Amino acid sequence: MSSSIPCHLPLVTIIGAGRVGSTLAQRIAEKNLADVVLLDIVEGMPQGLALDLMEARGIEIHNRQIIGTNNYADTAGSEIVVITAGLPRKPGMSRDDLLRTNAKIVVEAAKNAIAHSPNAIFIVVTNPLDVMTYLAWQATGLPRKRIMGMAGVLDSARFETFIALELGVLPADVKAMVLGSHGDLMVPLSRYATVNGIPITELLDAATIDRLVERTRNGGAEIVELIQTGGAFFAPASATSLMVESILLNQSRLLPIATYLQGEYGLNDVVIGVPCRLGCGGIESILELNLSDSEREALQTSAKSVRKNIERSQEILAAN
Numbered sequence: 001m002s003s004s005i006p007c008h009l010p011l012v013t014i015i016g017a018g019r020v021g022s023t024l025a026q027r028i029a030e031k032n033l034a035d036v037v038l039l040d041i042v043e044g045m046p047q048g049l050a051l052d053l054m055e056a057r058g059i060e061i062h063n064r065q066i067i068g069t070n071n072y073a074d075t076a077g078s079e080i081v082v083i084t085a086g087l088p089r090k091p092g093m094s095r096d097d098l099l100r101t102n103a104k105i106v107v108e109a110a111k112n113a114i115a116h117s118p119n120a121i122f123i124v125v126t127n128p129l130d131v132m133t134y135l136a137w138q139a140t141g142l143p144r145k146r147i148m149g150m151a152g153v154l155d156s157a158r159f160e161t162f163i164a165l166e167l168g169v170l171p172a173d174v175k176a177m178v179l180g181s182h183g184d185l186m187v188p189l190s191r192y193a194t195v196n197g198i199p200i201t202e203l204l205d206a207a208t209i210d211r212l213v214e215r216t217r218n219g220g221a222e223i224v225e226l227i228q229t230g231g232a233f234f235a236p237a238s239a240t241s242l243m244v245e246s247i248l249l250n251q252s253r254l255l256p257i258a259t260y261l262q263g264e265y266g267l268n269d270v271v272i273g274v275p276c277r278l279g280c281g282g283i284e285s286i287l288e289l290n291l292s293d294s295e296r297e298a299l300q301t302s303a304k305s306v307r308k309n310i311e312r313s314q315e316i317l318a319a320n
Ligand SMILES: NC(=O)c1ccc[n+]([C@@H]2O[C@H](COP(=O)([O-])OP(=O)(O)OC[C@H]3O[C@@H](n4cnc5c(N)ncnc54)[C@H](O)[C@@H]3O)[C@@H](O)[C@H]2O)c1
Pocket: 015, 016, 017, 018, 019, 020, 021, 039, 040, 041, 042, 084, 085, 086, 087, 088, 089, 098, 102, 105, 108, 109, 124, 125, 126, 127, 128, 129, 150, 151, 154, 182, 230, 231, 232, 233, 236
């Protein structure tokens, strides 16, 4: 008797098998979320990492396939494509300093991936995040609900961590949301941050909150300065895996996601982090919060700086 249960397991392709990409592959496989294809331009490296992850399966008790490759044909039929390909910054650099190098890498990766997985949902991780997400959206021609950037989940997790450390409470009890671009002009929303429902403004004085906001804005650079040879990757991989999970399990989580705006928050033709519901079709809806004047102004300033870099990226790509 033939079974009517589909045998197909979800497939997630990760382009760029570096520190973020390989850690993300581990998270996805060990959470039993999907099979994974790890693709990189370096020959042998993704194959070696995939074999290493496969050899851990008996100990970690899962049966997910992890394939390493240099060939986009192996990514065919992916439900989700994550782009982590590109250079990370070094101490003293801003994320925007990566624009010239990473623009070409991301456009090429997005075009190759969509050709083999026309129905996929794309998550961009490469920096500068908001501009790279815009370029991937342009390169794939996908509807905006199916292409997005990961940054806000990471920035919010950092803000939550610093609040939890300050108060000595369980990190999972702290909830916060950081909007805007993934850079110095990000917009941490202090008045929406809570510890199990209690606003942090009841628990911390204004100077302390300002200090934690500043540390959040500088969260990526703090790690780059410490590691010296690259940026953060454990928390970025966790944040991306949470988005992958929300899509594959249709959780409809409300998360800060870099998305293409068409009038929301008074912004047009720009990618920036705002609260979105994320489910199996991608971005199901964008939530327009009632921001204060200063929060709205901060979001506008953040968007203006992304817009400027989008224009720069168009010139760079046109010159090539
Ligand atoms: N959005 C975020 O919050 C966030 C967080 C962490 C890192 N990042 C960014 O993610 C990117 C990757 O970071 P990382 O630490 O993993 O860097 P990494 O150097 O460890 O890995 C990058 C990988 O990309 C590969 N690559 C380069 N060009 C490629 C191409 N054309 N096709 C396929 N693969 C290619 C490299 O060979 C390398 O293995 C960086 O741009 C970094 O700034 C963003």
